[in-house]
Amino acid sequence: MKLQKICKGVRLAGCGAAQFKTAAVSLSLLAPLDEKTTVRALLPGLLARTTKEYPTTLSMNRRLGALYGASITPSVKKQGEMQVLTLTLTTLDDRFALEGEDVCTEAIGLLCDCLLQPDVTQEGFRPENVRREKALLRQRLDSENDDKRLYALRRMTEEMCRDEPYRRNPCGCRDEIDAITEKDLLDCWMDLMLHANVLVAYVGSLPEETVAAVLKARFSAVQKQELPELRTEFLTESYGSxxxxxxxxxxxxxxxxxxxxxxxxxxxxxxxxxxxxxxxxxxxxxxxxxxxxxxxxxxxxxxxxxxxxxxxxxxxxxxxxxxxxxxxxxxxxxxxxxxxxxxxxxxxxxxxxxxxxxxxxxxxxxxxxxxxxxxxxxxxxxxxxxxxxxxxxxxxxxxxxxxxxxxxxxxxxxxxxxxxxxxx
Amino acid sequence: MTERIIRNDLLGEQYYEIEHDSGLRVLVMELPRYTGAFAMFGTRFGSVDTCFKRSDEADYTTVPDGIAHFLEHKLFESEEKDAFERFNQTGASANAFTSYDRTSYLFQCADRVEENLEILLDFVTHPYFTEETVQKEQGIIGQEIRMYQDNPDWVLVLNLLRAIYHANPARLDIAGSVESIAEITPALLYACYRTFYNHSNMVLAVAGNVTKEQVLAVCDRALQKEAPVRFEQIVPEEPDTVAQPYIEAVMPVELPKFALGFKQPAQPLVRSDRETVAMEIALDIAAGKLSPLYHALLEKGLINPSFSAFYFTGRGFAVPMIVGESADPAAVREAVLARIEALQQNGISDEDFSLSRKQLYGRAVRGFNDVDDLAYQLTDACFRGSTLFGEIESFRAVTKEDVTEMLGRLQSANSSFSVVKGAKA
The missing domain is CATH 3.30.830.10 (Metalloenzyme, LuxS/M16 peptidase-like)
Incomplete structure (x- = not known):
């Protein structure tokens, strides 16, 4: 296991491991937990489900199917007071492809396309995609109340950290979803491309250097800036229970x-x-x-x-x-x-x-x-x-x-x- | 003792299947590239086994619902140190679970695999139940049952099985009820133990950084030879049609949850790999992520990515199932049934067949990644009378005709629909 720098603002934490029959790669954008949390929370779904080349969920899913059921899953979570937006790819190792295809590098290329080549115009992301992702985010926020164990855990955290950024739900606020426009999302994506640090994590049987080379080729076109690490505020002591x-x-x-x-x-x-x-x-x-x-x-x-x-x-x-x-x-x-x-x-x-x-x-x-x-x-x-x-x-x-x-x-x-x- | 090697050239994997002198079947998959190992010791005894007759007894024994799960909890105790305390000495993480048709005891460890195996074999083969400890457990399990009752996904599937089956014991809650577990006594636990925990009804699977010789040396030390126990299980007569087409529960959920299930012929009791694979492909073509149905429902906002289709099977039950969340479950049901009927009439295209097969094959290969999955699958395949590679091989053998036949078994007239919704919806 090791951490290496791919280019400005992009790091790879990798583990080449021959025992596995798959490659798992995640791309994470790191942002602060702040007032833009909701607009950012819409991005992973928008980016994971279509690309410029595969502009519908159906064409995208059929492409993934042809890559032996590779999956690209969007997720949002918090780590400390960071909002972490992640696309996770799981794909079959080339050794097990039935017709000798290059499954792994193809799939990693598709994952990079999700982040770097989204289906956008100057006006923003496509309205139909934005509509879908807004509905899914609303549902996701609603369904957080269904699992009572998670509900109680979330409520405790909100109460405990009510004066700290950590109180925020990484998936954002339901009330803020409606007002977000296609253009807001485009601006948000462009801002993240330039200003958010990217962490790539990789576990699979390809050597780390092969993956690093693919990433270098893809990310070198992005003029990223090097940014300082995001900080989390720690309160050492309670003011009373x-x-x-x-x-x-x-x-x-x-x-x-x-x-x-x-x-x-x-x-x-x-x-x-x-x-x-x-x-x-x-x-x-x-x-x-x-x-x-x-x-x-x-x-x-x-x-x-x-x-x-x-x-x-x-x-x-x-x-x-x-x-x-x-x-x-x-x-x-x-x-x-x-x-x-x-x-x-x-x-x-x-x-x-x-x-x-x-x-x-x-x-x-x-x-x-x-x-x-x-x-x-x-x-x-x-x-x-x-x-x-x-x-x-x-x-x-x-x-x-x-x-x-x-x-x-x-x-x-x-x-x-x-x-x-x-x-x- | 006899042994054979079971191999798959495509995956480049193999494992040993050994009939140990004790009467136990032992499966060992040597994977030296991994750090540690995972072991699973399982018996074919689950919540569906509520009535049985031993060949050496005249009468049938009927046991309270949830007894297999209760027995699993109690087996961790002994007269001296309980099993958790013993695993605490080695650092392994141990657990157990009970499902419809089996109970499994397991551990994962980074090292000291022989010591851990010895603890596993020893505690599972040494029951210790008293009135006092049985009573005490009723408190903890009562809380576990309440936790499940608050879980809408659990209730959704439980209700679907109740709607599909009239009498099949798959309609029972795995953990039983607070009332049924109150009837459990040490004598009943021992009766179940002596019948179902006989070596001939069990299997040990170990996968990881371990050798066959290590595993067998521990088996030689820890296991006594046991004469096989013969018994028959009573399978109640089950009509061919569903018990009820619709079932609903009101729970505090924001978005309604639904499960659509199709009744299948009662036989065979255990489904073959080929049938399972063919049905998975049929469901994937009908409602999987590659289907136009999934795309259309997602774009209309009628489903979210939790929507999925799978073949839910175990000993004595088999239900092709489509589950998801929707503000309008009835509309989803209608769209799914229309899609299936259209496929039944027009047939499956070659492209859909090969794409779905490829996708599901790829996912099956991924199941060979982790030692925990491998130990589980080794046990599962053995209980089903198959091998670890049976499913992968079936993906090569399966034909479009097999899939068409399975598609024909998804009959809307013989389906049940389970919905869990909030009081407002």
Missing amino acids: RTVRETQDVQQGKLVIGYRAGMTYEMDNYAAIRLMTAIFGGGTFSKLFCNVREKMSLCYYCSARLVRHKGLIIVESGVETANAEQALAAIRRELDEVRAGNFTDETLAQAKRALCDSLRSVTDSSFSALSWLESLGMSETFRTPQEFAELLQSVSREEVILAANLVTEDTVFLLQSGRKEAQA
């Missing part, structure tokens, strides 16, 4: 707790905090699993994870509304136990083993290897899974306890089951 409750017609309640992890940037005290989170609630050895799930039998899931890019720790649990207060008290008690150092050396060793084992398995799946490259390629410091494993191994028990004592509870969000709509 507050609780937000909502009621919906659901069978099971959802309890989500947000903590500030005491970090000032994404690698600040990272290894100690990562291990502390694992001991608290990140695996079958953890306090939350062993005590809140297994001993108290309160919930089917109750776990903690670290959001490294923003310095948050988030606990999620599905729990009967009547038991929510009991579960909250139990979760708080378990964190206090970690702060007090009430965990065994064996638990610390187990946490290290589990984390290092899964780090070493990253390259056993093309999807997890690609996610790793995307996430690390956007970070200030690129590290391989092996380097992360070494960092984790070096953490002492005292460092875990110190890290736990930096963690402060910020926001509790409870989705309760009942018949009423939202309440204060």
Whole structure:
């Protein structure tokens, strides 16, 4: 795995891996989470579903079909306070083409066309395509309310970070969609072409250099500017915990707790905090699993994870509304136990083993290897899974306890089951 | 002990199929380029197995709905350390799942594969159930069931199967209900365990950076020879027509979700690779991303990219299914049925056939990327009486006539439509 510069503003994080029968390539544009989030959120769909050469979804899909069912999938997410717009290609390795076709390089060329050769005129993107993407984005925003686990997680984040850019949904605001014009989208695309850093992640059996050569040829025509890295604001400490409750017609309640992890940037005290989170609630050895799930039998899931890019720790649990207060008290008690150092050396060793084992398995799946490259390629410091494993191994028990004592509870969000709509 | 090598030259892959002296079938795929390994230990026991009779017993046993899933949870416990605690010593990540027709126990690890295999084989072959631990589990599983009940996609498919089938146990919820799991006792768990967890009803599949010798050495140590248990499963009589054409649920969803399913002949109980591949191609031509139907519905705003068509199959059930989200599910249903009828009348073009076949073949090859997928597919193919390469080979063998025959099985008069919508819609 390595990171290389292709040209100004374009980097490639690649991993040539002969075990895979596919190539997976993602192109990501990195933008700030700001007031233009909604207009940008429309772009990946617009870019992925047609190109100048294949101007309808049908012609595009049939082209992908002929490339042995290659897929180009648009997505939008946030990493820290960055909005990340991604097109992900998965294609068959040339070795398995039945008629000796050049599937891989053809497909990578098509992916580049999506970003660099969209079907636009001077007036903007085609109205029919814009109409379609607007409808899809509205639906996507609406359907975010359907999965109650994700809904509760999103609501907690909005409440916790209500004064930070991180509160923003990377898919934007529903109310802003209507006013966006074809020309706004063209301007936005042109602006991103010049001013957004691009990260390409690649996992496949072609050598990284072959992919780098294709990218160099395609991106050299774009007069990109070199831009500074986008920064995320880290709040190290909570100003005091507050609780937000909502009621919906659901069978099971959802309890989500947000903590500030005491970090000032994404690698600040990272290894100690990562291990502390694992001991608290990140695996079958953890306090939350062993005590809140297994001993108290309160919930089917109750776990903690670290959001490294923003310095948050988030606990999620599905729990009967009547038991929510009991579960909250139990979760708080378990964190206090970690702060007090009430965990065994064996638990610390187990946490290290589990984390290092899964780090070493990253390259056993093309999807997890690609996610790793995307996430690390956007970070200030690129590290391989092996380097992360070494960092984790070096953490002492005292460092875990110190890290736990930096963690402060910020926001509790409870989705309760009942018949009423939202309440204060 | 006997062994054979199963090979596919196009993919350049092979694996061993071994009949171990213990009576267990063992599949090993040596992949030295990977870091770690993935192992899956599975039994042909799922939520559809609710009534059975052993050859050494006079009476039929009927068990509460959801018992296979309950048993899966309980098997992780033992009198001493539970399975999770043991895997915590090695760093492997372990899990299990229960589906309609099987229960699978698995782990993924970067190293110490023999140690992990030993834990896997040991905990699955040593049940330990008491009144107290059974009662305690009812709380956790009760929460799991409530979580599924809040999941609209889960309810959508469950309802579709209830609409298609009158009596087939595929219409039961995999995890059962809070009421049905309350009837589970240690004695019932042991009765199921002794019948379905016999080696002759199970398979072990290991893929990754591991050798056949390593796997067999652990099997030799950890497994006792078992006499096969014979049993018959009771399959209720199922009429040829659907139970109801339409079923609806109201849940807090913004956009209605729909699933259209077509009833299929009850036999064979297990579908062949060729039938599966032919049906997948038929569905792809009718409603896949290459079809004019998909394009038209997408442009009209009637569907979004969640729209998909697939052949949902398992032991004893098979439903070609088209699912998606739409503000107007009835309009989508009508358009899909019209497209299928037109294809049935006019036939399939050679171009559509070869393009869909090529696309689906490419996707099938991608399934050979990851050790977890491979271990799963090895187990699945074995349970279906096929091999890991059966599906890939069927893509070469399948003909347009096979696909035409499958297309003829998509009869609107014998279909069911499931909709989940919000209170407002």
